[in-house]
Amino acid sequence: MTPSCRERFRSELNSVQYEAVFHDEGPLLVIAGAGSGKTRTLTYRAARLVEEGVAPEQILLLTFTRKAADEMLRRAARLLDNRCRHIAGGTFHSFAYTVLKRYAAALGFANNFTIIDRPDAESLIGMLIKARMSGPQRGAFPRKKTLADIFSRAANKNLPLEDILYEEYPHFTPYSDDIHALQADYVAAKFDQAFMDYDDLLTKLLQLMEDQPDIKNRIADQFSHLMVDEYQDTNYIQARIVYHLADRHQRIMVVGDDSQSIYSFRGANFRNIMDFPDLFPDTRVLTLEENYRSVVPILDLTNQLIEQAVEKYPKQLFSSRPSENPPCLVHTGSENSQSRYIVDKIRALGRDGIPYNEIAVLFRAGFHAFDLEVELAREGIAFVKYGGFKFMESAHIKDVLAHMRIQTNPYDRLSWFRILLLINKIGPKSAQRIHADIVSQAKGLQGFIDMKPSQKGNPGLERLRDLFREMAAFDLHPVQIGERILGYYHPILKDRYDDHPKRMRDLEQLLVLLEKYEHLEPFLSDMTLEPPNVAVGNTFGTGNPQEDRLVLSTVHSAKGLEWHTVFIIWAMDGRFPSFMASESAEQLDEELRLMYVAATRARENLLFLCPGQVFDRVSGMILSRPSRFIDNLPEDLMTRQAADIW
DNA sequence: AACCAAAAGTTTTTT
DNA sequence: ACTTTTGGTT
Numbered sequence: 001m002t003p004s005c006r007e008r009f010r011s012e013l014n015s016v017q018y019e020a021v022f023h024d025e026g027p028l029l030v031i032a033g034a035g036s037g038k039t040r041t042l043t044y045r046a047a048r049l050v051e052e053g054v055a056p057e058q059i060l061l062l063t064f065t066r067k068a069a070d071e072m073l074r075r076a077a078r079l080l081d082n083r084c085r086h087i088a089g090g091t092f093h094s095f096a097y098t099v100l101k102r103y104a105a106a107l108g109f110a111n112n113f114t115i116i117d118r119p120d121a122e123s124l125i126g127m128l129i130k131a132r133m134s135g136p137q138r139g140a141f142p143r144k145k146t147l148a149d150i151f152s153r154a155a156n157k158n159l160p161l162e163d164i165l166y167e168e169y170p171h172f173t174p175y176s177d178d179i180h181a182l183q184a185d186y187v188a189a190k191f192d193q194a195f196m197d198y199d200d201l202l203t204k205l206l207q208l209m210e211d212q213p214d215i216k217n218r219i220a221d222q223f224s225h226l227m228v229d230e231y232q233d234t235n236y237i238q239a240r241i242v243y244h245l246a247d248r249h250q251r252i253m254v255v256g257d258d259s260q261s262i263y264s265f266r267g268a269n270f271r272n273i274m275d276f277p278d279l280f281p282d283t284r285v286l287t288l289e290e291n292y293r294s295v296v297p298i299l300d301l302t303n304q305l306i307e308q309a310v311e312k313y314p315k316q317l318f319s320s321r322p323s324e325n326p327p328c329l330v331h332t333g334s335e336n337s338q339s340r341y342i343v344d345k346i347r348a349l350g351r352d353g354i355p356y357n358e359i360a361v362l363f364r365a366g367f368h369a370f371d372l373e374v375e376l377a378r379e380g381i382a383f384v385k386y387g388g389f390k391f392m393e394s395a396h397i398k399d400v401l402a403h404m405r406i407q408t409n410p411y412d413r414l415s416w417f418r419i420l421l422l423i424n425k426i427g428p429k430s431a432q433r434i435h436a437d438i439v440s441q442a443k444g445l446q447g448f449i450d451m452k453p454s455q456k457g458n459p460g461l462e463r464l465r466d467l468f469r470e471m472a473a474f475d476l477h478p479v480q481i482g483e484r485i486l487g488y489y490h491p492i493l494k495d496r497y498d499d500h501p502k503r504m505r506d507l508e509q510l511l512v513l514l515e516k517y518e519h520l521e522p523f524l525s526d527m528t529l530e531p532p533n534v535a536v537g538n539t540f541g542t543g544n545p546q547e548d549r550l551v552l553s554t555v556h557s558a559k560g561l562e563w564h565t566v567f568i569i570w571a572m573d574g575r576f577p578s579f580m581a582s583e584s585a586e587q588l589d590e591e592l593r594l595m596y597v598a599a600t601r602a603r604e605n606l607l608f609l610c611p612g613q614v615f616d617r618v619s620g621m622i623l624s625r626p627s628r629f630i631d632n633l634p635e636d637l638m639t640r641q642a643a644d645i646w
Numbered sequence: 647a648a649c650c651a652a653a654a655g656t657t658t659t660t661t
Numbered sequence: 662a663c664t665t666t667t668g669g670t671t
Contacts, residue, residue: 064660064661065660065661091661092661093661094661117661118660118661143655143656145656198660198661199661201661202661262659263659263660263661265658265659265660266659266660266661364658364659365657365658365659366658366659367657367658368658387659387660390660424648425647425648425649426647426648427647427648427649428647428648429647429648430647430648528661529661530661531661554658554659554660555659556658556659556660557659557660578658578659580657580658581658594659
């Protein structure tokens, strides 16, 4: 590296960050506390490697979201030059997809497989339950959603089904045999229809690497340098994948914070990161403890907050940013007064010159924000919501995507059912017959186009056939395909939904996203692997990113981000910590870490809100106490305020 | 076989 | 509040 560049890096990094950036051979673990410049360290390191002549394509940066990877590469490019854009970056899942796209055949799997998302997996399991469990299923047999959960946990934790059932769903053990059989059905169905769910992407990649050493070496040799962000949220399978990738050259750097591990429901274990040196014996460990984000009073509170964890690795973050403003716990009289308190407060902040996009409202679960959303809409305050119900999961989007999926995978039963059931006079039985017919003809889409109109000229079915005939006859650009599908779908939309104009606008947004693609397949896999993170009803993509909109987000979706002012709503016992997590110390610790993540997002102002007496339908209890995590804190760490707005 | 309306049963977080 | 199941009608 040129001396001048090195000098510059030295002046822009603290000594530990500098160490990490210039660490050379051998494994490196960076424990990076909240706001300690983790992204900065990764970015500078990437730039340093490229500057010293490592080919960007040989650097692999695995992150938690695609957005995080893009952002880091963008910053690295600004730091050095555009070569940094060619660094291979993305999520474990998208990496797995790229590899499997090429090598799935080595596992006996179709190379043109379709990735199915969680709702898809659930409806597939739903079909299998119906097929296997005929007759009324009395009692408490798990629902498809629960089954999908059970299967997914088994996969992510790499444990046998019995263990999951015994540990987490003991009340289902009487159905153990049926559940096992259904899992086998599920595996077989995915194989037959060339489906992979999110978990398959990871497990099959690992399987490939462990069963076929020569392929493993070919994959691993593509990348001479590895970096993994948010390592505390990786699970066993991901850790194994990392191990295999870095096994031979050991040039691996992982970054994370055990206190911010919040994905145990996906098999992540906060101890994983501390076990990293066992996986890579000569690991050098560096710890970043200076916080550059938050003012002292906020950091004092968050340090005390995480102290309450039953199990943790000691760490004391420090800050040198003074402030007069301590965090505040606000009691409001009701849910709606909580919402109105926020409206008042952000208006005041706005008058002080704080832009709305520097303010965030965070919550434990998507639905906690419903009342606030209504209130904001009424007050004409623009906002974006992240987390909760996803744009991609809304019915009209899935309907249109199903028409596209059939173009790339014509035997996809889920998509056939979805689109056929939209047609009048066609129910499950007819759909079943039509699908079986297409599969037996083995002529792909042509099988449907050539099918005899045995349904005595069902006009809806004829329209669908015309659509597919046209799409098969011409070599159309994805946007043209989208336009034709929309033309076909519009009458159906109008007929089914009274809010069809709004939904139509969503679909037009979808067409905008399509413009960037030359082929349907990468579009479809991107939509499943990296769906726009915004919740339903939000515009995105074309919108000006600088738009001054208030941010509403689940804590999970807020990971890695920061704002001038952060409101944490529903900081009540029963909500946050969630009522469902209060059974075990481990679950409570995870809720605490979640609260820690939420609180450490704030730079200047941090407010907890506790809406007085609220009846909780789930528990049948009246909630009134503030979150134990906050209530237990020493009094001098925050102010308390009662704000009843009627 | 498909469709519709009423009743019953569930509730987190995400790739 | 929402999804899934049910029972009855076309």
